[in-house]
Amino acid sequence: MWDKRNDMIVYETEPFNAEPPPTALAGQPLTPIDTFYSRNHGPTPDIDASTWRLHVDGLVDRQLDLSLAELRQLPVQTVVATLECAGNRRAELNAVRPISGQEPWGPATISTAEWTGVRLADVLAAARPRAGAAHIAFAAPDIARNASPPQPYGASIPLSKASSGEVLLAWSMNGRPLPRVHGGPVRVVVPGYIGARSVKWVHRITAQPEPSDNYFQATAYRLLPSDGIRGPGRGIPLGPAILNAAILAPGNGAAVAAGPTSVTGYAFSGEHTVARVDVSPDGGQTWSQATLAQPASPWTWQLWHTTLSLPGGPALITARAWDDTGATQPEQPATVWNPEGYANTAWPRVQVDVRSPVR
Numbered sequence: 001m002w003d004k005r006n007d008m009i010v011y012e013t014e015p016f017n018a019e020p021p022p023t024a025l026a027g028q029p030l031t032p033i034d035t036f037y038s039r040n041h042g043p044t045p046d047i048d049a050s051t052w053r054l055h056v057d058g059l060v061d062r063q064l065d066l067s068l069a070e071l072r073q074l075p076v077q078t079v080v081a082t083l084e085c086a087g088n089r090r091a092e093l094n095a096v097r098p099i100s101g102q103e104p105w106g107p108a109t110i111s112t113a114e115w116t117g118v119r120l121a122d123v124l125a126a127a128r129p130r131a132g133a134a135h136i137a138f139a140a141p142d143i144a145r146n147a148s149p150p151q152p153y154g155a156s157i158p159l160s161k162a163s164s165g166e167v168l169l170a171w172s173m174n175g176r177p178l179p180r181v182h183g184g185p186v187r188v189v190v191p192g193y194i195g196a197r198s199v200k201w202v203h204r205i206t207a208q209p210e211p212s213d214n215y216f217q218a219t220a221y222r223l224l225p226s227d228g229i230r231g232p233g234r235g236i237p238l239g240p241a242i243l244n245a246a247i248l249a250p251g252n253g254a255a256v257a258a259g260p261t262s263v264t265g266y267a268f269s270g271e272h273t274v275a276r277v278d279v280s281p282d283g284g285q286t287w288s289q290a291t292l293a294q295p296a297s298p299w300t301w302q303l304w305h306t307t308l309s310l311p312g313g314p315a316l317i318t319a320r321a322w323d324d325t326g327a328t329q330p331e332q333p334a335t336v337w338n339p340e341g342y343a344n345t346a347w348p349r350v351q352v353d354v355r356s357p358v359r
């Protein structure tokens, strides 16, 4: 479905929610479109690019109403950026204490693409936000039935982020027209922020003094205290992505031959840089450093690899990333467990069975 690879892990078909098997992401700086995860809260709209329009309003000197052809007259910009769903790795939180009504995402709800479009900053410069504008809200037409009350998808980011050069209104992904399921004809791409802020099928941009009151900004995508009571303004709103990492290969539960074992994964720290990744062959007793690949841009994950020499029998491979501020990942999912199951950044672990060659 949606031209995805056959081995995609599909949690729901309508709305479409799917991630690739972790090994499909291994060693690839850019994720092929057929492998890129997809997260949807409502049915995928079918928007005619020739009649699509973008309205810019709110606290601006000049309201805009742009066609795609008009948008394309602004300077074209390409940014390679990683999108990570805030629910990435929720399955490991479910194992601590079950989280109901949320997709049990594995560690592959993250992908990287080359996005092309125009800078949101250039559109805002044309509209000229007024004094008092502090947030830029995005609205889309897809209606999320599970929102309370049911409503179209929306989100916002601070004006300072919206005015930075990296935030795009994109119509192309990996050199191809933006596929419908990924937000075509035009989506927002907010590099360094949780995926939820990269609003697909965007049709309205509003400058305002406060963050969006849309359900997905005001109520969902927040770290709730353990009482789990949700409501507008409750919990810590998620914006910039938090330092995270995963092991992509070998896969969890894999059998590997004794001797040197190649271990690969990603680390991602949103607006920061990953400074180091440590890998342990024994569940965190001893550590060595992985080799970090040069990232394709400041806005992408950093792939890493190392070779471990594992003794025979069961082994627990563990990793932990550090960023350029010295922050590192918490050891246990229980430390970061939260009622909606967002932002699991605990040490990733992969259990393997090391088999000695038969003599």
Ligand SMILES: Nc1nc2c(c(=O)[nH]1)N[C@H]1C(S)=C(S)[C@@H](COP(=O)(O)O)O[C@H]1N2
Pocket (backbone or CB within 6 Å): 036, 037, 038, 039, 040, 041, 042, 083, 084, 085, 086, 140, 141, 142, 153, 154, 181, 182, 183, 194, 195, 196, 197, 198, 199, 200, 201
């Ligand atoms: N209009 C709209 N935009 C949306 C969503 C949505 O459901 N509707 N999902 C958000 C979430 S939670 C994520 S993680 C990303 C997923 O983008 P993708 O489907 O291109 O991977 O889109 C975001 N933008």
Ligand SMILES: [Mo]
Pocket (backbone or CB within 6 Å): 039, 084, 085, 086, 087, 195, 196
């Ligand atoms: Mo998400």
